[in-house]
Amino acid sequence: MSEPQKAAAPTSALDRYFKISERGSSIAAEFRGGLAAFFAMSYIVVLNPLVIGLGKDASERTLGIAPVAAVTALVAGVMTILMGVIAKQPFAMAAGLGVNALLASTIATTPNLTWADIMGLVVLAGLIMTVLVLTGFRTAVFEAVPESLKTAIVVGIGFFISFIGLVDSGIIRRMPDAAGTTVPVSLGAGGHLLGWPTLVFLFGLFFTIALFIRNVKGAILWGVLASTALSLILEAVVPSGSVKEAATGWSLNVPSLADMKFTTPNFSLIGSADLFGAFTHIGPLAASLLVFTILLSVFFDAMGVSVGLAAEAGTMKDGKVEDIDKVLLVDAFGSVVGGGASGSANQIFVESATGIGAGARTGFANIVTGVLFLLAIFISPLVTIVPFEAVAPALVVVGFLMIRQAVNIDWTDWGLGIPAFLTIIFMPLSYSIANGIGAGFVAYTFIRLVQGRGKDVHWLMYLVSAVFVIYFGMGIINGWTS
Structure with missing residues:
Protein backbone atom coordinates (compact mmCIF):
# COMPACT_ATOMS: atom_id res chain seq x y z
CA MET A 1 0.00 0.00 0.00
CA LYS A 261 -9.57 16.00 -36.40
CA PHE A 262 -12.51 17.78 -34.84
CA THR A 263 -15.61 15.63 -35.07
CA THR A 264 -19.29 16.38 -34.50
CA PRO A 265 -20.53 13.85 -31.93
CA ASN A 266 -23.68 11.80 -32.44
CA PHE A 267 -25.69 11.68 -29.21
CA SER A 268 -28.78 10.03 -30.73
CA LEU A 269 -28.59 7.06 -28.32
CA ILE A 270 -29.21 9.15 -25.21
CA GLY A 271 -32.63 8.43 -23.74
CA SER A 272 -33.38 5.47 -26.03
CA ALA A 273 -33.42 2.80 -23.28
CA ASP A 274 -36.74 1.05 -22.61
CA LEU A 275 -37.04 0.33 -18.88
CA PHE A 276 -39.61 -2.45 -19.08
CA GLY A 277 -39.46 -3.57 -22.71
CA ALA A 278 -37.55 -6.75 -21.84
CA PHE A 279 -40.29 -7.87 -19.46
CA THR A 280 -42.71 -7.78 -22.38
CA HIS A 281 -40.44 -9.25 -25.05
CA ILE A 282 -38.72 -12.11 -23.16
CA GLY A 283 -40.94 -12.50 -20.10
CA PRO A 284 -40.69 -11.35 -16.46
CA LEU A 285 -38.59 -14.30 -15.24
CA ALA A 286 -35.91 -14.10 -17.94
CA ALA A 287 -35.75 -10.31 -17.64
CA SER A 288 -35.44 -10.51 -13.84
CA LEU A 289 -32.59 -13.02 -14.11
CA LEU A 290 -30.75 -10.67 -16.47
CA VAL A 291 -31.19 -7.76 -14.05
CA PHE A 292 -29.88 -9.98 -11.23
CA THR A 293 -26.81 -10.98 -13.28
CA ILE A 294 -25.98 -7.38 -14.20
CA LEU A 295 -26.60 -6.20 -10.63
CA LEU A 296 -24.38 -8.80 -9.00
CA SER A 297 -21.49 -8.22 -11.39
CA VAL A 298 -21.48 -4.45 -10.96
CA PHE A 299 -22.23 -4.62 -7.21
CA PHE A 300 -19.14 -6.62 -6.29
CA ASP A 410 -3.10 -14.84 7.72
CA TRP A 411 -2.11 -17.89 5.65
CA THR A 412 -1.89 -20.11 8.75
CA ASP A 413 -5.67 -20.06 9.24
CA TRP A 414 -7.29 -22.31 6.62
CA GLY A 415 -10.54 -20.43 7.09
CA LEU A 416 -8.83 -17.30 5.80
CA GLY A 417 -5.96 -18.66 3.70
CA ILE A 418 -7.99 -20.88 1.35
CA PRO A 419 -10.67 -18.22 0.66
CA ALA A 420 -7.92 -15.65 0.11
CA PHE A 421 -6.14 -17.99 -2.31
CA LEU A 422 -9.34 -18.65 -4.28
CA THR A 423 -10.14 -14.93 -4.38
CA ILE A 424 -6.69 -14.17 -5.76
CA ILE A 425 -6.48 -16.94 -8.35
CA PHE A 426 -10.05 -16.66 -9.66
CA MET A 427 -9.75 -12.99 -10.59
CA PRO A 428 -7.08 -13.26 -13.31
CA LEU A 429 -7.98 -16.75 -14.50
CA SER A 430 -11.71 -16.04 -14.88
CA TYR A 431 -11.02 -12.44 -15.97
CA SER A 432 -13.52 -11.19 -13.40
CA ILE A 433 -13.18 -9.42 -10.07
CA ALA A 434 -16.71 -10.43 -9.07
CA ASN A 435 -15.96 -14.12 -9.69
CA GLY A 436 -12.92 -13.93 -7.42
CA ILE A 437 -14.90 -12.26 -4.66
CA GLY A 438 -17.67 -14.84 -4.98
CA ALA A 439 -15.28 -17.79 -4.82
CA GLY A 440 -13.65 -16.35 -1.70
CA PHE A 441 -16.94 -15.59 0.05
CA VAL A 442 -18.44 -19.03 -0.58
CA ALA A 443 -15.23 -20.77 0.54
CA TYR A 444 -15.01 -18.60 3.67
CA THR A 445 -18.52 -19.40 4.91
CA PHE A 446 -18.17 -23.10 4.05
CA ILE A 447 -14.81 -23.56 5.80
CA ARG A 448 -15.90 -21.65 8.89
CA LEU A 449 -18.92 -23.96 9.17
CA VAL A 450 -16.70 -27.04 8.78
CA GLN A 451 -14.40 -25.64 11.49
CA GLY A 452 -17.38 -25.25 13.82
CA ARG A 453 -16.93 -21.49 13.82
CA GLY A 454 -20.11 -20.55 12.01
CA LYS A 455 -20.94 -17.95 14.67
CA ASP A 456 -17.82 -16.01 13.67
CA VAL A 457 -19.32 -15.32 10.25
CA HIS A 458 -21.44 -12.19 9.83
CA TRP A 459 -24.98 -13.03 8.73
CA LEU A 460 -24.56 -10.88 5.63
CA MET A 461 -21.70 -13.13 4.50
CA TYR A 462 -24.09 -16.09 4.57
CA LEU A 463 -26.63 -14.12 2.55
CA VAL A 464 -24.11 -12.93 -0.02
CA SER A 465 -22.55 -16.40 -0.30
CA ALA A 466 -25.99 -17.85 -1.04
CA VAL A 467 -26.51 -15.21 -3.71
CA PHE A 468 -23.16 -16.11 -5.28
CA VAL A 469 -24.10 -19.80 -5.32
CA ILE A 470 -27.18 -18.82 -7.32
CA TYR A 471 -25.04 -16.58 -9.55
CA PHE A 472 -22.53 -19.33 -10.29
CA GLY A 473 -25.39 -21.73 -10.99
CA MET A 474 -27.16 -19.33 -13.34
CA GLY A 475 -26.47 -21.53 -16.35
CA ILE A 476 -28.29 -24.44 -14.72
CA ILE A 477 -31.15 -22.17 -13.64
CA ASN A 478 -31.51 -20.77 -17.16
CA GLY A 479 -31.62 -24.33 -18.48
CA TRP A 480 -34.48 -25.15 -16.13
CA THR A 481 -36.45 -22.04 -17.08
CA SER A 482 -35.91 -22.18 -20.85
Whole structure:
Protein backbone atom coordinates (compact mmCIF):
# COMPACT_ATOMS: atom_id res chain seq x y z
CA MET A 1 0.00 0.00 0.00
CA SER A 2 1.27 3.47 -0.86
CA GLU A 3 1.96 5.58 2.19
CA PRO A 4 0.92 9.23 1.81
CA GLN A 5 3.61 11.79 2.46
CA LYS A 6 3.48 14.02 5.53
CA ALA A 7 0.52 16.36 5.14
CA ALA A 8 1.25 20.00 4.42
CA ALA A 9 -1.01 22.92 5.31
CA PRO A 10 -3.73 23.56 2.70
CA THR A 11 -2.90 26.55 0.50
CA SER A 12 -6.20 27.18 -1.29
CA ALA A 13 -9.92 26.39 -1.31
CA LEU A 14 -9.26 23.82 -4.04
CA ASP A 15 -6.60 22.20 -1.87
CA ARG A 16 -8.90 22.09 1.15
CA TYR A 17 -11.89 20.73 -0.78
CA PHE A 18 -10.02 17.84 -2.39
CA LYS A 19 -7.73 17.27 0.62
CA ILE A 20 -4.70 17.48 -1.65
CA SER A 21 -2.15 18.54 0.99
CA GLU A 22 -3.89 16.47 3.66
CA ARG A 23 -3.22 13.34 1.62
CA GLY A 24 0.38 14.31 0.99
CA SER A 25 -0.18 15.15 -2.66
CA SER A 26 0.21 18.22 -4.87
CA ILE A 27 -1.51 19.79 -7.86
CA ALA A 28 1.33 18.59 -10.09
CA ALA A 29 1.06 15.01 -8.80
CA GLU A 30 -2.71 15.06 -9.34
CA PHE A 31 -2.23 16.27 -12.92
CA ARG A 32 0.28 13.49 -13.57
CA GLY A 33 -2.08 10.93 -12.09
CA GLY A 34 -5.05 12.22 -14.06
CA LEU A 35 -3.11 12.10 -17.32
CA ALA A 36 -1.80 8.60 -16.62
CA ALA A 37 -5.28 7.32 -15.77
CA PHE A 38 -6.69 8.75 -19.00
CA PHE A 39 -3.97 7.19 -21.12
CA ALA A 40 -4.55 3.85 -19.40
CA MET A 41 -8.33 4.01 -19.93
CA SER A 42 -8.76 5.83 -23.23
CA TYR A 43 -8.87 2.58 -25.17
CA ILE A 44 -12.44 2.08 -23.93
CA VAL A 45 -13.65 4.79 -26.35
CA VAL A 46 -12.36 2.60 -29.18
CA LEU A 47 -13.14 -0.82 -27.73
CA ASN A 48 -16.64 -0.31 -26.31
CA PRO A 49 -18.12 0.55 -29.74
CA LEU A 50 -16.52 -2.59 -31.18
CA VAL A 51 -18.10 -4.72 -28.43
CA ILE A 52 -21.66 -3.36 -28.46
CA GLY A 53 -21.87 -1.14 -31.54
CA LEU A 54 -22.03 -3.77 -34.28
CA GLY A 55 -24.32 -6.50 -32.93
CA LYS A 56 -27.83 -6.68 -34.42
CA ASP A 57 -30.79 -7.04 -32.08
CA ALA A 58 -34.20 -8.63 -32.68
CA SER A 59 -35.23 -5.69 -34.86
CA GLU A 60 -32.02 -5.95 -36.94
CA ARG A 61 -30.83 -2.66 -35.44
CA THR A 62 -27.29 -1.88 -34.34
CA LEU A 63 -26.25 0.86 -31.95
CA GLY A 64 -23.56 2.05 -34.37
CA ILE A 65 -19.86 2.73 -33.88
CA ALA A 66 -19.95 6.55 -33.88
CA PRO A 67 -22.93 6.98 -31.51
CA VAL A 68 -21.50 4.46 -29.02
CA ALA A 69 -18.08 6.14 -29.13
CA ALA A 70 -19.67 9.52 -28.42
CA VAL A 71 -21.72 8.38 -25.41
CA THR A 72 -18.83 6.25 -24.11
CA ALA A 73 -16.55 9.30 -23.89
CA LEU A 74 -19.35 11.56 -22.63
CA VAL A 75 -20.54 9.33 -19.80
CA ALA A 76 -16.98 8.40 -18.80
CA GLY A 77 -16.08 12.08 -18.57
CA VAL A 78 -19.17 13.08 -16.60
CA MET A 79 -19.09 10.13 -14.18
CA THR A 80 -15.34 10.42 -13.57
CA ILE A 81 -15.74 14.10 -12.70
CA LEU A 82 -18.72 13.32 -10.44
CA MET A 83 -16.70 10.67 -8.60
CA GLY A 84 -13.92 13.18 -8.06
CA VAL A 85 -16.15 16.02 -6.92
CA ILE A 86 -18.56 14.01 -4.74
CA ALA A 87 -16.42 11.16 -3.34
CA LYS A 88 -13.06 12.97 -3.69
CA GLN A 89 -11.33 9.70 -4.59
CA PRO A 90 -9.03 9.10 -7.62
CA PHE A 91 -11.36 6.42 -8.97
CA ALA A 92 -12.05 7.07 -12.65
CA MET A 93 -15.12 5.54 -14.30
CA ALA A 94 -16.00 4.23 -17.76
CA ALA A 95 -18.05 1.54 -19.49
CA GLY A 96 -17.25 -1.80 -17.83
CA LEU A 97 -15.89 -4.43 -20.19
CA GLY A 98 -17.45 -7.33 -18.33
CA VAL A 99 -20.95 -5.89 -18.51
CA ASN A 100 -20.72 -4.76 -22.13
CA ALA A 101 -19.55 -8.22 -23.20
CA LEU A 102 -22.51 -9.70 -21.30
CA LEU A 103 -24.90 -7.34 -23.08
CA ALA A 104 -23.46 -8.15 -26.51
CA SER A 105 -23.62 -11.91 -25.99
CA THR A 106 -27.15 -11.68 -24.57
CA ILE A 107 -28.37 -9.70 -27.59
CA ALA A 108 -26.78 -12.27 -29.91
CA THR A 109 -28.39 -15.27 -28.19
CA THR A 110 -31.79 -13.98 -27.01
CA PRO A 111 -34.61 -13.77 -29.57
CA ASN A 112 -37.03 -10.81 -29.33
CA LEU A 113 -34.63 -8.72 -27.21
CA THR A 114 -33.66 -5.24 -28.45
CA TRP A 115 -30.81 -2.93 -27.47
CA ALA A 116 -33.34 -0.54 -25.93
CA ASP A 117 -34.67 -3.42 -23.82
CA ILE A 118 -31.33 -4.55 -22.44
CA MET A 119 -30.11 -1.00 -21.76
CA GLY A 120 -33.32 -0.54 -19.80
CA LEU A 121 -32.31 -3.52 -17.65
CA VAL A 122 -28.94 -1.85 -17.00
CA VAL A 123 -30.80 1.25 -15.78
CA LEU A 124 -33.00 -0.90 -13.52
CA ALA A 125 -29.93 -2.62 -12.06
CA GLY A 126 -28.44 0.81 -11.37
CA LEU A 127 -31.61 2.03 -9.69
CA ILE A 128 -31.71 -1.06 -7.47
CA MET A 129 -28.07 -0.50 -6.54
CA THR A 130 -28.83 3.12 -5.73
CA VAL A 131 -31.56 2.01 -3.31
CA LEU A 132 -29.19 -0.53 -1.74
CA VAL A 133 -26.63 2.23 -1.16
CA LEU A 134 -29.14 4.71 0.25
CA THR A 135 -30.52 2.11 2.66
CA GLY A 136 -27.00 1.29 3.86
CA PHE A 137 -27.15 -2.34 2.69
CA ARG A 138 -24.29 -2.11 0.21
CA THR A 139 -22.01 -0.48 2.77
CA ALA A 140 -23.02 -3.06 5.40
CA VAL A 141 -21.97 -5.89 3.07
CA PHE A 142 -18.70 -4.09 2.47
CA GLU A 143 -17.99 -3.85 6.21
CA ALA A 144 -18.96 -7.49 6.91
CA VAL A 145 -15.98 -8.79 4.91
CA PRO A 146 -13.03 -10.03 7.04
CA GLU A 147 -9.82 -8.01 6.74
CA SER A 148 -7.87 -10.93 5.24
CA LEU A 149 -10.43 -11.23 2.45
CA LYS A 150 -10.29 -7.48 1.82
CA THR A 151 -6.53 -7.80 1.51
CA ALA A 152 -6.94 -10.80 -0.79
CA ILE A 153 -9.17 -8.67 -3.01
CA VAL A 154 -6.38 -6.10 -3.29
CA VAL A 155 -3.83 -8.80 -4.15
CA GLY A 156 -6.21 -10.47 -6.60
CA ILE A 157 -6.78 -7.19 -8.40
CA GLY A 158 -3.01 -6.74 -8.53
CA PHE A 159 -2.61 -10.07 -10.31
CA PHE A 160 -5.62 -9.27 -12.48
CA ILE A 161 -4.36 -5.92 -13.79
CA SER A 162 -0.88 -7.38 -14.31
CA PHE A 163 -2.46 -10.17 -16.35
CA ILE A 164 -4.47 -7.58 -18.30
CA GLY A 165 -1.23 -5.78 -19.06
CA LEU A 166 0.45 -8.96 -20.30
CA VAL A 167 -2.57 -9.87 -22.45
CA ASP A 168 -3.08 -6.36 -23.84
CA SER A 169 0.57 -6.20 -24.83
CA GLY A 170 0.43 -9.53 -26.65
CA ILE A 171 3.05 -11.09 -24.36
CA ILE A 172 0.40 -13.60 -23.28
CA ARG A 173 -2.06 -14.75 -25.96
CA ARG A 174 -4.96 -17.15 -26.18
CA MET A 175 -4.17 -20.35 -28.01
CA PRO A 176 -6.26 -20.67 -31.21
CA ASP A 177 -9.09 -23.16 -30.81
CA ALA A 178 -8.01 -24.88 -34.01
CA ALA A 179 -4.73 -25.86 -32.37
CA GLY A 180 -6.48 -28.67 -30.52
CA THR A 181 -4.40 -28.01 -27.43
CA THR A 182 -5.40 -28.09 -23.78
CA VAL A 183 -3.11 -25.13 -23.04
CA PRO A 184 -5.36 -22.03 -22.86
CA VAL A 185 -2.67 -19.36 -23.29
CA SER A 186 0.87 -19.14 -24.59
CA LEU A 187 3.86 -16.81 -24.70
CA GLY A 188 3.47 -14.40 -27.61
CA ALA A 189 2.63 -15.77 -31.05
CA GLY A 190 3.25 -19.50 -31.23
CA GLY A 191 5.37 -19.49 -28.09
CA HIS A 192 7.71 -16.73 -29.28
CA LEU A 193 7.93 -12.98 -28.73
CA LEU A 194 7.64 -11.27 -32.10
CA GLY A 195 7.22 -7.80 -33.54
CA TRP A 196 8.00 -4.19 -32.76
CA PRO A 197 4.95 -3.73 -30.49
CA THR A 198 6.42 -6.36 -28.17
CA LEU A 199 9.66 -4.39 -28.09
CA VAL A 200 7.71 -1.28 -27.07
CA PHE A 201 6.14 -3.17 -24.17
CA LEU A 202 9.46 -4.58 -22.97
CA PHE A 203 11.12 -1.18 -23.25
CA GLY A 204 8.26 0.43 -21.32
CA LEU A 205 8.33 -2.23 -18.62
CA PHE A 206 12.04 -2.03 -17.87
CA PHE A 207 12.16 1.75 -18.29
CA THR A 208 9.30 2.20 -15.80
CA ILE A 209 10.90 -0.22 -13.34
CA ALA A 210 14.18 1.70 -13.61
CA LEU A 211 12.39 5.00 -12.93
CA PHE A 212 10.69 3.52 -9.85
CA ILE A 213 13.98 2.17 -8.53
CA ARG A 214 15.56 5.61 -8.99
CA ASN A 215 12.57 7.25 -7.22
CA VAL A 216 11.70 9.44 -10.20
CA LYS A 217 8.47 11.37 -9.67
CA GLY A 218 5.78 10.45 -12.17
CA ALA A 219 7.55 7.22 -13.17
CA ILE A 220 4.31 5.71 -14.49
CA LEU A 221 3.45 8.70 -16.69
CA TRP A 222 7.01 9.06 -17.99
CA GLY A 223 7.01 5.37 -18.85
CA VAL A 224 3.77 5.71 -20.83
CA LEU A 225 4.98 8.83 -22.64
CA ALA A 226 8.37 7.32 -23.52
CA SER A 227 6.76 4.11 -24.77
CA THR A 228 4.26 6.09 -26.84
CA ALA A 229 7.05 8.14 -28.40
CA LEU A 230 8.94 4.95 -29.28
CA SER A 231 5.80 3.38 -30.76
CA LEU A 232 5.19 6.44 -32.97
CA ILE A 233 8.76 6.35 -34.24
CA LEU A 234 8.71 2.61 -34.93
CA GLU A 235 5.34 2.70 -36.70
CA ALA A 236 6.54 5.57 -38.89
CA VAL A 237 9.81 3.82 -39.81
CA VAL A 238 8.83 0.13 -39.82
CA PRO A 239 5.00 -0.10 -39.95
CA SER A 240 3.52 -3.07 -38.10
CA GLY A 241 -0.17 -2.45 -38.74
CA SER A 242 -2.92 -4.05 -36.68
CA VAL A 243 -2.86 -7.48 -35.05
CA LYS A 244 -5.89 -8.22 -37.25
CA GLU A 245 -3.55 -8.05 -40.23
CA ALA A 246 -0.58 -9.90 -38.72
CA ALA A 247 0.34 -11.53 -35.41
CA THR A 248 3.14 -8.99 -35.03
CA GLY A 249 0.79 -5.98 -35.24
CA TRP A 250 -0.51 -3.58 -32.60
CA SER A 251 -3.20 -4.95 -30.28
CA LEU A 252 -5.97 -2.37 -30.81
CA ASN A 253 -5.11 1.07 -32.16
CA VAL A 254 -2.13 1.67 -34.42
CA PRO A 255 -0.14 4.67 -33.10
CA SER A 256 0.17 7.57 -35.52
CA LEU A 257 0.41 11.36 -35.44
CA ALA A 258 -2.63 11.84 -37.63
CA ASP A 259 -3.92 15.31 -38.43
CA MET A 260 -5.95 16.76 -35.59
CA LYS A 261 -9.57 16.00 -36.40
CA PHE A 262 -12.51 17.78 -34.84
CA THR A 263 -15.61 15.63 -35.07
CA THR A 264 -19.29 16.38 -34.50
CA PRO A 265 -20.53 13.85 -31.93
CA ASN A 266 -23.68 11.80 -32.44
CA PHE A 267 -25.69 11.68 -29.21
CA SER A 268 -28.78 10.03 -30.73
CA LEU A 269 -28.59 7.06 -28.32
CA ILE A 270 -29.21 9.15 -25.21
CA GLY A 271 -32.63 8.43 -23.74
CA SER A 272 -33.38 5.47 -26.03
CA ALA A 273 -33.42 2.80 -23.28
CA ASP A 274 -36.74 1.05 -22.61
CA LEU A 275 -37.04 0.33 -18.88
CA PHE A 276 -39.61 -2.45 -19.08
CA GLY A 277 -39.46 -3.57 -22.71
CA ALA A 278 -37.55 -6.75 -21.84
CA PHE A 279 -40.29 -7.87 -19.46
CA THR A 280 -42.71 -7.78 -22.38
CA HIS A 281 -40.44 -9.25 -25.05
CA ILE A 282 -38.72 -12.11 -23.16
CA GLY A 283 -40.94 -12.50 -20.10
CA PRO A 284 -40.69 -11.35 -16.46
CA LEU A 285 -38.59 -14.30 -15.24
CA ALA A 286 -35.91 -14.10 -17.94
CA ALA A 287 -35.75 -10.31 -17.64
CA SER A 288 -35.44 -10.51 -13.84
CA LEU A 289 -32.59 -13.02 -14.11
CA LEU A 290 -30.75 -10.67 -16.47
CA VAL A 291 -31.19 -7.76 -14.05
CA PHE A 292 -29.88 -9.98 -11.23
CA THR A 293 -26.81 -10.98 -13.28
CA ILE A 294 -25.98 -7.38 -14.20
CA LEU A 295 -26.60 -6.20 -10.63
CA LEU A 296 -24.38 -8.80 -9.00
CA SER A 297 -21.49 -8.22 -11.39
CA VAL A 298 -21.48 -4.45 -10.96
CA PHE A 299 -22.23 -4.62 -7.21
CA PHE A 300 -19.14 -6.62 -6.29
CA ASP A 301 -16.80 -5.29 -8.96
CA ALA A 302 -17.13 -1.85 -7.39
CA MET A 303 -16.54 -3.19 -3.90
CA GLY A 304 -13.41 -5.04 -4.91
CA VAL A 305 -11.93 -2.30 -7.07
CA SER A 306 -12.55 0.46 -4.53
CA VAL A 307 -10.77 -1.55 -1.82
CA GLY A 308 -7.82 -2.23 -4.08
CA LEU A 309 -7.48 1.34 -5.30
CA ALA A 310 -7.96 2.91 -1.86
CA ALA A 311 -5.35 0.59 -0.36
CA GLU A 312 -2.85 1.65 -3.02
CA ALA A 313 -3.74 5.35 -2.72
CA GLY A 314 -3.54 5.31 1.08
CA THR A 315 -7.14 6.50 1.45
CA MET A 316 -8.32 3.77 3.81
CA LYS A 317 -8.89 4.40 7.51
CA ASP A 318 -9.37 1.55 9.97
CA GLY A 319 -9.86 -0.88 7.10
CA LYS A 320 -12.56 1.26 5.46
CA VAL A 321 -12.45 3.30 2.27
CA GLU A 322 -12.93 6.99 3.01
CA ASP A 323 -16.39 8.22 1.97
CA ILE A 324 -17.32 4.73 0.79
CA ASP A 325 -21.04 5.63 0.80
CA LYS A 326 -20.40 8.39 -1.72
CA VAL A 327 -18.13 6.15 -3.80
CA LEU A 328 -20.76 3.44 -4.04
CA LEU A 329 -23.55 5.93 -4.73
CA VAL A 330 -21.74 7.48 -7.69
CA ASP A 331 -20.82 4.00 -8.92
CA ALA A 332 -24.49 2.95 -8.80
CA PHE A 333 -25.48 6.11 -10.64
CA GLY A 334 -22.97 5.13 -13.33
CA SER A 335 -25.19 2.21 -14.33
CA VAL A 336 -28.25 4.46 -14.49
CA VAL A 337 -26.52 7.06 -16.66
CA GLY A 338 -24.60 4.55 -18.78
CA GLY A 339 -27.68 2.47 -19.48
CA GLY A 340 -29.78 5.57 -20.12
CA ALA A 341 -27.24 6.73 -22.71
CA SER A 342 -27.05 3.20 -24.23
CA GLY A 343 -23.32 3.05 -23.59
CA SER A 344 -23.44 0.21 -21.00
CA ALA A 345 -22.98 0.40 -17.23
CA ASN A 346 -20.19 2.71 -16.14
CA GLN A 347 -18.05 1.38 -13.30
CA ILE A 348 -14.94 2.27 -11.34
CA PHE A 349 -12.13 1.30 -13.70
CA VAL A 350 -9.36 -0.89 -12.34
CA GLU A 351 -6.93 0.96 -14.63
CA SER A 352 -7.35 3.91 -12.25
CA ALA A 353 -4.51 2.17 -10.41
CA THR A 354 -2.20 3.52 -13.11
CA GLY A 355 -3.14 7.06 -12.15
CA ILE A 356 -2.63 6.27 -8.48
CA GLY A 357 0.76 4.79 -9.31
CA ALA A 358 1.61 8.07 -11.04
CA GLY A 359 0.72 10.12 -7.95
CA ALA A 360 -3.06 10.58 -7.85
CA ARG A 361 -4.43 10.65 -4.31
CA THR A 362 -7.55 12.79 -4.58
CA GLY A 363 -10.59 13.47 -6.69
CA PHE A 364 -8.81 16.35 -8.40
CA ALA A 365 -7.02 13.82 -10.60
CA ASN A 366 -10.48 12.73 -11.75
CA ILE A 367 -11.20 16.25 -12.98
CA VAL A 368 -8.17 16.00 -15.25
CA THR A 369 -9.13 12.53 -16.49
CA GLY A 370 -12.78 13.49 -16.97
CA VAL A 371 -12.02 16.65 -18.93
CA LEU A 372 -9.76 14.66 -21.27
CA PHE A 373 -12.59 12.18 -21.88
CA LEU A 374 -14.91 15.09 -22.72
CA LEU A 375 -12.33 16.51 -25.13
CA ALA A 376 -11.99 13.06 -26.70
CA ILE A 377 -15.61 13.38 -27.87
CA PHE A 378 -14.47 16.03 -30.33
CA ILE A 379 -10.74 15.34 -30.86
CA SER A 380 -10.22 11.78 -32.09
CA PRO A 381 -6.37 11.51 -31.79
CA LEU A 382 -6.64 11.76 -28.00
CA VAL A 383 -7.75 8.13 -27.84
CA THR A 384 -5.86 6.67 -30.79
CA ILE A 385 -2.33 7.93 -30.32
CA VAL A 386 -1.43 5.70 -27.33
CA PRO A 387 -1.33 1.95 -28.11
CA PHE A 388 -2.07 -0.80 -25.60
CA GLU A 389 1.59 -1.76 -25.63
CA ALA A 390 2.59 1.65 -24.21
CA VAL A 391 0.14 1.46 -21.29
CA ALA A 392 0.48 -2.24 -20.46
CA PRO A 393 3.85 -1.85 -18.64
CA ALA A 394 2.19 0.53 -16.17
CA LEU A 395 -0.48 -2.06 -15.40
CA VAL A 396 2.13 -4.73 -14.72
CA VAL A 397 4.16 -2.47 -12.42
CA VAL A 398 1.11 -1.21 -10.51
CA GLY A 399 -0.07 -4.82 -10.19
CA PHE A 400 3.22 -5.65 -8.49
CA LEU A 401 2.75 -2.76 -6.05
CA MET A 402 -0.66 -4.15 -5.05
CA ILE A 403 0.45 -7.77 -4.83
CA ARG A 404 2.89 -6.87 -2.05
CA GLN A 405 -0.09 -6.76 0.34
CA ALA A 406 -0.16 -10.59 0.36
CA VAL A 407 2.14 -10.58 3.41
CA ASN A 408 -0.74 -9.18 5.48
CA ILE A 409 -2.97 -12.24 4.94
CA ASP A 410 -3.10 -14.84 7.72
CA TRP A 411 -2.11 -17.89 5.65
CA THR A 412 -1.89 -20.11 8.75
CA ASP A 413 -5.67 -20.06 9.24
CA TRP A 414 -7.29 -22.31 6.62
CA GLY A 415 -10.54 -20.43 7.09
CA LEU A 416 -8.83 -17.30 5.80
CA GLY A 417 -5.96 -18.66 3.70
CA ILE A 418 -7.99 -20.88 1.35
CA PRO A 419 -10.67 -18.22 0.66
CA ALA A 420 -7.92 -15.65 0.11
CA PHE A 421 -6.14 -17.99 -2.31
CA LEU A 422 -9.34 -18.65 -4.28
CA THR A 423 -10.14 -14.93 -4.38
CA ILE A 424 -6.69 -14.17 -5.76
CA ILE A 425 -6.48 -16.94 -8.35
CA PHE A 426 -10.05 -16.66 -9.66
CA MET A 427 -9.75 -12.99 -10.59
CA PRO A 428 -7.08 -13.26 -13.31
CA LEU A 429 -7.98 -16.75 -14.50
CA SER A 430 -11.71 -16.04 -14.88
CA TYR A 431 -11.02 -12.44 -15.97
CA SER A 432 -13.52 -11.19 -13.40
CA ILE A 433 -13.18 -9.42 -10.07
CA ALA A 434 -16.71 -10.43 -9.07
CA ASN A 435 -15.96 -14.12 -9.69
CA GLY A 436 -12.92 -13.93 -7.42
CA ILE A 437 -14.90 -12.26 -4.66
CA GLY A 438 -17.67 -14.84 -4.98
CA ALA A 439 -15.28 -17.79 -4.82
CA GLY A 440 -13.65 -16.35 -1.70
CA PHE A 441 -16.94 -15.59 0.05
CA VAL A 442 -18.44 -19.03 -0.58
CA ALA A 443 -15.23 -20.77 0.54
CA TYR A 444 -15.01 -18.60 3.67
CA THR A 445 -18.52 -19.40 4.91
CA PHE A 446 -18.17 -23.10 4.05
CA ILE A 447 -14.81 -23.56 5.80
CA ARG A 448 -15.90 -21.65 8.89
CA LEU A 449 -18.92 -23.96 9.17
CA VAL A 450 -16.70 -27.04 8.78
CA GLN A 451 -14.40 -25.64 11.49
CA GLY A 452 -17.38 -25.25 13.82
CA ARG A 453 -16.93 -21.49 13.82
CA GLY A 454 -20.11 -20.55 12.01
CA LYS A 455 -20.94 -17.95 14.67
CA ASP A 456 -17.82 -16.01 13.67
CA VAL A 457 -19.32 -15.32 10.25
CA HIS A 458 -21.44 -12.19 9.83
CA TRP A 459 -24.98 -13.03 8.73
CA LEU A 460 -24.56 -10.88 5.63
CA MET A 461 -21.70 -13.13 4.50
CA TYR A 462 -24.09 -16.09 4.57
CA LEU A 463 -26.63 -14.12 2.55
CA VAL A 464 -24.11 -12.93 -0.02
CA SER A 465 -22.55 -16.40 -0.30
CA ALA A 466 -25.99 -17.85 -1.04
CA VAL A 467 -26.51 -15.21 -3.71
CA PHE A 468 -23.16 -16.11 -5.28
CA VAL A 469 -24.10 -19.80 -5.32
CA ILE A 470 -27.18 -18.82 -7.32
CA TYR A 471 -25.04 -16.58 -9.55
CA PHE A 472 -22.53 -19.33 -10.29
CA GLY A 473 -25.39 -21.73 -10.99
CA MET A 474 -27.16 -19.33 -13.34
CA GLY A 475 -26.47 -21.53 -16.35
CA ILE A 476 -28.29 -24.44 -14.72
CA ILE A 477 -31.15 -22.17 -13.64
CA ASN A 478 -31.51 -20.77 -17.16
CA GLY A 479 -31.62 -24.33 -18.48
CA TRP A 480 -34.48 -25.15 -16.13
CA THR A 481 -36.45 -22.04 -17.08
CA SER A 482 -35.91 -22.18 -20.85
